[in-house]
Amino acid sequence: MVQKIIRIEGLECNHCVVRVGRAIASVKGVVEVDVNLENREAVVNFEEVRTDLRKIKDAIREAGYKPI
Template identity: 75%
Template sequence: MACNHCVVKVGKAIASVEGVVEVDVNLEKREAVVIFEESVTDLGKIKAAVREAGYEPL
């Protein structure tokens, strides 16, 4: 991520995953804190959404 546009794009991608309750993307730390329902989704689906948005999850 290089700018605020990236933050918004990644945040929207993560938020679009069913089961994601809350997401906070931080440009300076280059990280996202995600709260999600484990019975509905998993980290793999969230990472896939980030990849589909054009970014490589860590």
């Protein structure tokens, strides 16, 4: 298991937090995600053998936000 912090541009409200949180959680291999509105970042725990940062960032983009 690995933990990464991803900064996300475009998070404006709790609706965004829920949306992007669901998008990240839907990636197979993601075990836990916590999106923080104040910091504009997501703390993601995932299994490296099942997914990677690129796939998680793709899911964030598909939800309409910009991972940094």
